[in-house]
Amino acid sequence: MDKVYVQGMRFYGYHGAFAEENKLGQRFFADVTLELDAEKPGRTDDLDDTVNYAEVYEAVKEVLEGEPVKLVETLTHRVAQQVLKKFAIVDAVSVKVTKPDPPIPGHYDAVAVEIRRERGFETS
Template sequence: MAETFTGDRIILKDLGFYGYHGVFAEEATLGQRFFIDIELGIDLSVPATTDRLSTGISYADIYDVVKAGFETRRMKLLEAVAQNIVDGIFETFQSVNWIVIRVRKPEAPIAMVRGEAGIELHRHRKSQ
């Protein structure tokens, strides 16, 4: 059965970070830029009708959790970086039902003339 990622969502795109994630030694010493796009599946009907931040999630708070997940520890794989962020979002924001996250590395150490390397994870909150 295919999982769906429909409904309301909060979207943050092109969040830029400098980090030392990667397999190669130069990535650990020199570091590089990373960009993160994230979508959080959450019912936004209450904040939409009340116009009160207290009924929703602050974008700044989401950013802080993404930043902490990105910077917590050095990892070799983008997949692990993304999963660390997903875990932090689910732990911090109980109202988030699903997450789509994309982590992009524009200066990946491969022979690309243009473009970037990246991954995308789709995760649903596990039932308790």
């Protein structure tokens, strides 16, 4: 399977288990790997035959800047669900959501959750 990478997307959201996170918000980063058959767009050089990276960004933004949730796991799940719903050409998606500087005891650069989901998952 061919892969398209959309990496280093940055957003500001109000997600977290603590009230302060929901009130103040924080940065979130996302990396998405789309598994698809890129043979046709490779031949046609036509954007209509593949995924538009700007539309992928908007789909991820909708989740990460949208309705607050408590867990990074939930955000990651919802991004995968959103991508598979919006892009019929995508057979599977890997999503990594990173929360830099989490407000937890100790010193952490970041926490992240990465998942991979295949077509059919978006309806579950």
